[in-house]
Amino acid sequence: MNIADWKRTIYAVLALPAYLAGPRARRRLAKRWLDAEPRHDGFLAGVAAFPVALLVWYLVGRIATFGFFWTEAGAAGSWGGPSLIGAWAVHFFCALGMSVVCMWLLRPLTRRQVRVPDQVDSTHRT
Template sequence: MNISDWKRTIHAALALPAYLAGPKARTRLARRWLGAEAKPGGFPAAVAAFPVALLVWYLVARIATFGFFWTEAGAAGSWGGPSLLGAWVVHFFVALGMAVMAMWVLRPLTRWQVRTSDLVNSSHGR
């Protein structure tokens, strides 16, 4: 998981709305977040990538705000409970595993949407 993966998640979350906005929006989005040129097609990849990117950002937001939703009543049944720290640690590592897998899935889906020869942020971590 590197900065390129995080950029991919932003691109994937915005690619579907960009397809609806037109080719100029897709080109600007691909250049900004992937350092590549958008290619024609790729709409199915944008549709598939959108919920995966939303899942990553949901997991990040949920773990960052985990303590705000903590109640003593829910502590007994929580993974890692009954302490807030134990529950947060367990949920953090579960979310981390899910986010890594989701980012792995986003790699080919974002490559499908851009010209791969121009792709600066390849899966090699550049």
């Protein structure tokens, strides 16, 4: 997971509403988050990417606030419980694994939505 993967998740969450806002909004969004131009045929990929990106951000938010929802009554049935740190650690690693898979899925889905400018390989000279 690198910064480009996180940018893809932000783009995927915002791309579907940007389709509704029009081509100018899509162009600005693609340029801002992916440094690319939007494709005209990427709507279905945007629909598919939206829930995947939402899942990533839900997992991040849920793990970041895990302790706020902790109760002694729920500790007995919690994975990694009965301690808060044990339950948090188990849930963190489960969420991490799910986030990695989701970000891997977002790569082709966002690539289908935008045209990335040709990059010149510095090792290849013509």
